[in-house]
Amino acid sequence: MNQPIKLTVVGGGQMGRALICGMMAAKTVTAESLRLVNSSAISGQWWSENHPEVVISDLETAVQASDVVLLAVKPHAIAGVAKQPLSGCWDGKLVLSVAAGVGLESLCKGINHRRVVRVMPNTPSLVGAGASGFCCAEDVTEQDRATVEQLLGAVGIAIQVTESQMDAVTGVSGSGPAYVCLMVEALADGGVLAGLPRPIAMQLATQTVFGTAKMIAETGRHPGELKDSVASPGGTTIAALASLEHNGFRGAVIDAVAASARRSRELGSSK
Numbered sequence: 001m002n003q004p005i006k007l008t009v010v011g012g013g014q015m016g017r018a019l020i021c022g023m024m025a026a027k028t029v030t031a032e033s034l035r036l037v038n039s040s041a042i043s044g045q046w047w048s049e050n051h052p053e054v055v056i057s058d059l060e061t062a063v064q065a066s067d068v069v070l071l072a073v074k075p076h077a078i079a080g081v082a083k084q085p086l087s088g089c090w091d092g093k094l095v096l097s098v099a100a101g102v103g104l105e106s107l108c109k110g111i112n113h114r115r116v117v118r119v120m121p122n123t124p125s126l127v128g129a130g131a132s133g134f135c136c137a138e139d140v141t142e143q144d145r146a147t148v149e150q151l152l153g154a155v156g157i158a159i160q161v162t163e164s165q166m167d168a169v170t171g172v173s174g175s176g177p178a179y180v181c182l183m184v185e186a187l188a189d190g191g192v193l194a195g196l197p198r199p200i201a202m203q204l205a206t207q208t209v210f211g212t213a214k215m216i217a218e219t220g221r222h223p224g225e226l227k228d229s230v231a232s233p234g235g236t237t238i239a240a241l242a243s244l245e246h247n248g249f250r251g252a253v254i255d256a257v258a259a260s261a262r263r264s265r266e267l268g269s270s271k
């Protein structure tokens with residue numbers, strides 16, 4: 001079994017929480033090997049109430065105690081973190097950023113360091129079912145790449161992509177959980193409209209999305225083929241599918257992915 005990784009996470013908000021909780025559950029990091037740097041007492045309170053074992057430090061102390069530093073602040077806050085003076089600075093550290101849109105060039109310039117990995121994770125990392133894409137700057141070694149795969153692989157799948165593909169990763173899997181949650185909520189609403197009690201509708205909707213994703217992943221069959229297997233001639237499903245097509249379901253989802261990718265590019269170009 002690998003040693004826990006000495007990790008600092010800067011930013012304990014939604015994504016920081018999902019990654020930390022997922023990695024602690026997988027024992028890739030432990031309370032002893034982890035340092036959290038956060039900005040305000042309000043979000044610090046969530047940690048003291050829910051995970052009092054997590055040590056909250058200032059940036060300099062945390063970075064000194066760690067081999068890997070993961071920046072999980074909002075894209076506009078990255079420059080502020082990079083500007084903070086650190087004695088001994090980032091030398092010897094592997095730096096990961098999950099900030100949407102912020103490119104490797106800008107990250108490397110900001111901290112004057114090129115051992116940097118840009119990651120786009122997603123919130124199901126919380127339950128070990130995340131999907132991350134990542135790309136590496138030039139000083140990242142094979143050993144570093146193995147460390148990234150160990151960290152991200154502990155909370156789901158991790159796929160190396162080119163930097164030019166990172167905005168598309170954001171559109172599909174970074175933002176994706178929100179679209180899927182909308183789908184579950186809408187499925188349950190439809191169930192309530194058709195007469196089901198809300199808790200039963202929600203249970204059925206959640207398990208349907210979970211089971212379908214599992215079936216696609218485990219059988220390797222094309223979703224179109226699996227969709228056809230549900231639709232009996234003249235039956236209920238084809239009536240529902242026709243309604244979805246009339247209402248532009250596929251186009252709406254494709255446009256949503258494109259909008260997220262476009263916004264990611266905009267975040268990267270705004271200084």
Ligand SMILES: NC(=O)C1=CN([C@@H]2O[C@H](COP(=O)(O)OP(=O)(O)OC[C@H]3O[C@@H](n4cnc5c(N)ncnc54)[C@H](OP(=O)(O)O)[C@@H]3O)[C@@H](O)[C@H]2O)C=CC1
Nearest residue numbers: 011012013014015037038039040043072073074075099100
């Ligand atoms: N949410 C998601 O699903 C995903 C988010 N991301 C990326 O993750 C990053 C964080 O997003 P998200 O977690 O949603 O945002 P949140 O606002 O939930 O979290 C950001 C956290 O950063 C803290 N913070 C702000 N400034 C500093 C600082 N200077 N030093 C230390 N901590 C600081 C904030 O603390 P406080 O609130 O106390 O100010 C807050 O806890 C973004 O860059 C986003 O693009 C990537 C993939 C998916």
Ligand SMILES: O=C(O)[C@@H]1CCC=N1
Nearest residue numbers: 099100170174175176
């Ligand atoms: O909405 C956002 O900007 C972040 C990045 C991907 C998911 N959440």
